[in-house]
Amino acid sequence: MKQLRTFKDLTLTEIDYLLQKAEDPFMNQRSEKTVANLFFEPSTRTKYSFEMAEAQMGVNRLDFSAEASSLSKGESLYDTLRTFEAIGTDLLVIRHPKSRFYEELEGLNIPIINAGDGAGDHPTQSLLDLLTMKQEFGCLRGLHVVIAGDILHSRVANTNAWILKQFGARVSYTGPVEWMPSHVRTSEILTMDEAVSQADVMMMLRIQTERHGGTEQWTKESYHEQYGLTESREKEMDSRAIIMHPAPVNRGVELADKLVECPRSRIFKQMQNGVKVRKAVLSYLLETKGARNYEAIV
Amino acid sequence: MKQLRTFKDLTLTEIDYLLQKAEDPFMNQRSEKTVANLFFEPSTRTKYSFEMAEAQMGVNRLDFSAEASSLSKGESLYDTLRTFEAIGTDLLVIRHPKSRFYEELEGLNIPIINAGDGAGDHPTQSLLDLLTMKQEFGCLRGLHVVIAGDILHSRVANTNAWILKQFGARVSYTGPVEWMPSHVRTSEILTMDEAVSQADVMMMLRIQTERHGGTEQWTKESYHEQYGLTESREKEMDSRAIIMHPAPVNRGVELADKLVECPRSRIFKQMQNGVKVRKAVLSYLLETKGARNYEAIV
Amino acid sequence: MKQLRTFKDLTLTEIDYLLQKAEDPFMNQRSEKTVANLFFEPSTRTKYSFEMAEAQMGVNRLDFSAEASSLSKGESLYDTLRTFEAIGTDLLVIRHPKSRFYEELEGLNIPIINAGDGAGDHPTQSLLDLLTMKQEFGCLRGLHVVIAGDILHSRVANTNAWILKQFGARVSYTGPVEWMPSHVRTSEILTMDEAVSQADVMMMLRIQTERHGGTEQWTKESYHEQYGLTESREKEMDSRAIIMHPAPVNRGVELADKLVECPRSRIFKQMQNGVKVRKAVLSYLLETKGARNYEAIV
Numbered sequence: 001m002k003q004l005r006t007f008k009d010l011t012l013t014e015i016d017y018l019l020q021k022a023e024d025p026f027m028n029q030r031s032e033k034t035v036a037n038l039f040f041e042p043s044t045r046t047k048y049s050f051e052m053a054e055a056q057m058g059v060n061r062l063d064f065s066a067e068a069s070s071l072s073k074g075e076s077l078y079d080t081l082r083t084f085e086a087i088g089t090d091l092l093v094i095r096h097p098k099s100r101f102y103e104e105l106e107g108l109n110i111p112i113i114n115a116g117d118g119a120g121d122h123p124t125q126s127l128l129d130l131l132t133m134k135q136e137f138g139c140l141r142g143l144h145v146v147i148a149g150d151i152l153h154s155r156v157a158n159t160n161a162w163i164l165k166q167f168g169a170r171v172s173y174t175g176p177v178e179w180m181p182s183h184v185r186t187s188e189i190l191t192m193d194e195a196v197s198q199a200d201v202m203m204m205l206r207i208q209t210e211r212h213g214g215t216e217q218w219t220k221e222s223y224h225e226q227y228g229l230t231e232s233r234e235k236e237m238d239s240r241a242i243i244m245h246p247a248p249v250n251r252g253v254e255l256a257d258k259l260v261e262c263p264r265s266r267i268f269k270q271m272q273n274g275v276k277v278r279k280a281v282l283s284y285l286l287e288t289k290g291a292r293n294y295e296a297i298v
Numbered sequence: 299m300k301q302l303r304t305f306k307d308l309t310l311t312e313i314d315y316l317l318q319k320a321e322d323p324f325m326n327q328r329s330e331k332t333v334a335n336l337f338f339e340p341s342t343r344t345k346y347s348f349e350m351a352e353a354q355m356g357v358n359r360l361d362f363s364a365e366a367s368s369l370s371k372g373e374s375l376y377d378t379l380r381t382f383e384a385i386g387t388d389l390l391v392i393r394h395p396k397s398r399f400y401e402e403l404e405g406l407n408i409p410i411i412n413a414g415d416g417a418g419d420h421p422t423q424s425l426l427d428l429l430t431m432k433q434e435f436g437c438l439r440g441l442h443v444v445i446a447g448d449i450l451h452s453r454v455a456n457t458n459a460w461i462l463k464q465f466g467a468r469v470s471y472t473g474p475v476e477w478m479p480s481h482v483r484t485s486e487i488l489t490m491d492e493a494v495s496q497a498d499v500m501m502m503l504r505i506q507t508e509r510h511g512g513t514e515q516w517t518k519e520s521y522h523e524q525y526g527l528t529e530s531r532e533k534e535m536d537s538r539a540i541i542m543h544p545a546p547v548n549r550g551v552e553l554a555d556k557l558v559e560c561p562r563s564r565i566f567k568q569m570q571n572g573v574k575v576r577k578a579v580l581s582y583l584l585e586t587k588g589a590r591n592y593e594a595i596v
Numbered sequence: 597m598k599q600l601r602t603f604k605d606l607t608l609t610e611i612d613y614l615l616q617k618a619e620d621p622f623m624n625q626r627s628e629k630t631v632a633n634l635f636f637e638p639s640t641r642t643k644y645s646f647e648m649a650e651a652q653m654g655v656n657r658l659d660f661s662a663e664a665s666s667l668s669k670g671e672s673l674y675d676t677l678r679t680f681e682a683i684g685t686d687l688l689v690i691r692h693p694k695s696r697f698y699e700e701l702e703g704l705n706i707p708i709i710n711a712g713d714g715a716g717d718h719p720t721q722s723l724l725d726l727l728t729m730k731q732e733f734g735c736l737r738g739l740h741v742v743i744a745g746d747i748l749h750s751r752v753a754n755t756n757a758w759i760l761k762q763f764g765a766r767v768s769y770t771g772p773v774e775w776m777p778s779h780v781r782t783s784e785i786l787t788m789d790e791a792v793s794q795a796d797v798m799m800m801l802r803i804q805t806e807r808h809g810g811t812e813q814w815t816k817e818s819y820h821e822q823y824g825l826t827e828s829r830e831k832e833m834d835s836r837a838i839i840m841h842p843a844p845v846n847r848g849v850e851l852a853d854k855l856v857e858c859p860r861s862r863i864f865k866q867m868q869n870g871v872k873v874r875k876a877v878l879s880y881l882l883e884t885k886g887a888r889n890y891e892a893i894v
Contacts, residue, residue, distance in 0.1 A: 022872040044368040055358035060651035070640040075844035086867035121304040248373035271384035280319040342666040353656035546671035569682035578617040
């Protein structure tokens with residue numbers, strides 16, 4: 001049986017044959033695209049919904065694992081990604097703990113989808129949130145969306161607020177005053193009780209304890225009581241109003257355990273939509289066709 | 299080159315285009331099934347034989363890695379698996395250290411294959427054991443199977459004993475008395491010397507030191523001498539008798555090093571059969587057709 | 597919904613059905629090959645270029661992760677690989693920290709590609725280096741290649757030197773005298789300044805600090821000044837001369853930061869060639885056809 005343990009396993013003729021075979025145009029024609037998923041932070045929903053989207057699209061996947069890579073030999077993010085470009089990857093999906101990690105990647109010549117950068121952005125999450133609201137209400141104009149909780153550390157809160165306003169929705173906020181970003185005006189802040197009675201969408205956020213300094217002054221119970229969406233508060237919501245949450249949920253903290261799968265929860269619908277929007281984005285960035293001739297109805 | 303780093307990379311028209319594309323029926327038609335493999339405990343044989351089975355069947359795979367997931371953010375097993383259901387997974391293969399982990403998963407609406415639950419069950423291992431014996435002897439009725447060693451901590455010993463009796467086989471036990479489950483009757487217990495002279499199948503078990511308290515009173519050598527299948531004991535076995543072991547083998551402890559690949563060992567045949575039975579089970583659970591019209595010959 | 601949590605989920609009829617289905621020839625026919633990638637040491641380039649090669653060839657991949665395997669239960673390398681053979685893998689790609697790891701694998705009956713063994717060999721790296729030089733110069737005969745730096749710890753330096761001489765190239769060395777292997781003759785050693793003015797190829801090596809005892813007597817800056825390819829030294833190179841490096845590069849140590857992507861750098865071209873030669877080798881070992889009738893022009 002043929003082996004390749006050392007170069008001694010090959011004759012000069014075989015070496016020459018392999019070098020010619022390596023340049024064979026037939027060997028190097030490709031029909032399928034290849035996407036590399038590089039997650040430098042833990043993720044379940046985003047990671048596996050990208051993988052599912054890619055699987056359903058029939059593109060090849062390379063799943064990068066930071067621990068098993070040359071990062072442990074001190075290789076930079078740029079050099080790591082440049083490697084993926086060099087080996088012929090068509091697109092990079094990247095989650096990274098560093099905000100705006102993509103700014104040091106200007107030299108790359110390959111499409112990147114940001115799957116979450118520190119406390120920065122998470123654009124495909126925003127897209128799936130928009131899709132979920134459009135499915136529910138048809139149109140975003142005039143919708144009242146209340147963003148609730150750990151707004152300061154949320155990758156999507158600010159993006160969602162900005163884009164919702166662009167589409168004509170009204171955005172309010174509720175939660176601890178310490179977690180209100182400086183750009184939020186007092187007139188936009190509601191108490192949780194005001195929020196549930198007025199909102200079409202209660203957009204709950206996960207309390208990101210891993211991004212805090214451990215200086216919280218609440219117990220889980222007292223937070224839930226004061227700022228959480230409790231079972232009794234849910235009863236005050238409008239009959240058509242929905243609950244959203246990017247998950248994972250701290251059950252019993254920002255959201256009552258029983259509300260996670262209640263009739264007005266769209267939490268698992270959001271995950272399902274995550275696969276859909278990621279297929280749309282992957283397809284758009286891999287092909288870059290179709291969008292130009294498209295008549296937008298905004 | 300098109301990028302998606304922040305929402306600023308998209309115009310409102312593009313966002314609207316992507317949201318419509320996400321709902322495109324053509325984008326969401328699927329022909330292939332997707333299976334997620336979630337191994338919360340180390341595994342080589344079971345994990346990769348499931349992966350091989352799935353690869354040979356042409357189903358898409360999502361390989362879950364606990365370390366890189368939102369489990370590190372405190373997400374529960376239920377919420378993790380509910381996520382896989384939401385993103386469109388068709389079947390879950392799960393190994394978990396907690397016995398009967400599946401009892402907390404009643405709310406899920408997706409087929410699950412238990413690939414080992416703590417000291418509980420491991421049904422596809424039992425199936426491959428049965429297949430190995432049927433290949434060898436044609437029929438299980440009348441066969442004498444001796445289960446040897448760490449019976450108390452074995453996921454498969456009790457299941458195999460129960461199902462073998464259902465199919466008309468005789469089951470005996472041998473090993474340290476501390477590792478005999480309470481339901482084993484004295485008449486069913488043999489010494490190792492009795493066992494080798496009577497058995498059609500010596501079903502060896504791995505000593506699962508990782509599930510013990512470290513209170514063993516044997517050295518490897520003294521265990522091997524008293525309870526192991528030694529080279530000299532193997533010579534006392536019937537000419538047609540076979541040796542089985544679920545592996546990994548503690549070579550020189552429960553089984554002599556040289557017997558692992560001896561002519562009567564079926565250890566690697568068992569692994570080969572593992573791929574076959576897993577394909578059969580995956581196919582059965584993914585399609586649920588064929589079995590109903592089948593004439594059983596039990 | 598059908599589940600397989602314990603054997604109690606199956607009737608005897610179903611068990612019998614599954615055992616027959618497992619032997620169904622239709623279920624067990626296979627058209628595609630399956631390759632297992634087993635990396636016991638960190639790797640980015642080699643690991644993902646093998647994965648890319650396999651993806652482009654349309655072969656199934658099993659990606660082994662040491663942490664999640666039965667290695668943690670004490671299973672040997674031989675038994676682990678024998679498992680992959682038993683489940684039907686067609687070829688193993690292995691990187692392992694132990695030099696000549698393959699010597700303990702004589703019992704296996706499956707092709708192995710060595711993807712790096714300790715301080716031993718790395719034959720596909722040598723092939724991609726040769727391909728890169730052939731693309732550049734057409735022929736290796738008469739070429740002057742200078743191998744620079746941490747020669748003693750390099751897997752490819754000695755192989756490359758040996759094979760380059762076989763193909764008629766001249767090989768010289770430059771770097772700290774402590775890192776010169778005993779077989780290097782004084783006449784083959786150049787200073788870095790001599791090297792840059794004479795070489796057609798500056799084959800830089802990575803300083804493998806993880807394989808040293810931490811007894812180096814240089815700072816990064818003093819190493820760069822004395823032994824590194826600095827920006828000013830690059831200016832002394834021949835107009836057609838090229839720079840190679842297996843990467844990851846210690847930027848600013850063996851090679852000036854700005855030279856990594858300079859016009860005469862072939863570092864990312866080498867990575868691209870890595871996919872090509874790995875496809876050629878995989879294809880050659882999986883099929884073992886074509887080479888025999890091939891007219892070599894060495």
